[in-house]
Amino acid sequence: MAIIITDECINCGACEPECPNTAIYEGADDWRYKDGTKLNGKVVLPDGTEVDAEAVQTPISDEYYYIVPSKCTECKGFHDEPQCAAVCPVDCCVPDGEHVESDETLLNKQAFLHNE
Template identity: 85%
Template sequence: MAIIITDECINCGACEPECPNTAIYEGADDWRYKDGTKLKGKIVLPDGSEIDSDAPQTPVSDDIYYIVPGKCTECKGFHDEPQCAAVCPVDCCIPDSNHIESEETLLNRQSFLHNV
């Protein structure tokens, strides 16, 4: 994951509609690979596992908005900066220093999600 939402999140929801990959979800909400992407039916993830893109996935957080690691591209291929960070009123959308990804990795993810 390139960006994380910290515990300072006030659950305002400003970030959610800004994500071009629909990688941001409200706490406790299930997520799906197909949401906001061109993925349909059975897909093979970059790690080689196969999954139904419409299958509900377990929330990353139960309390605050969260970013799905496998869908975040730091807005590469769409914008010059992560839009969640640009609109967050409390600056809690930050780079995950424990999970740094190259621009190539992020662009490959964008291509995978949107068939670019």
């Protein structure tokens, strides 16, 4: 499953540089699928959705840091645990029950994002 940042976030920014997928953004910041990945142009995501990797996407939160679920792999393929949760001083990076994925799915997503 993906990780979510709860509204207890203090906007310290400790999590953002730790994400190997560039799935974490500051509140109100636009995001793109291409950010921190090898995706370019029109791509079909593992869930079958077609997107333009370079198109600006709407922020998920305007108030605090947020994680893009379709880019989050819980650091599978990079680390043994989600790095955002490991460095968060207020423990607000928690599993997102609305985006539950198997280890295999997360590893496939990691390979897709980084063309490995």
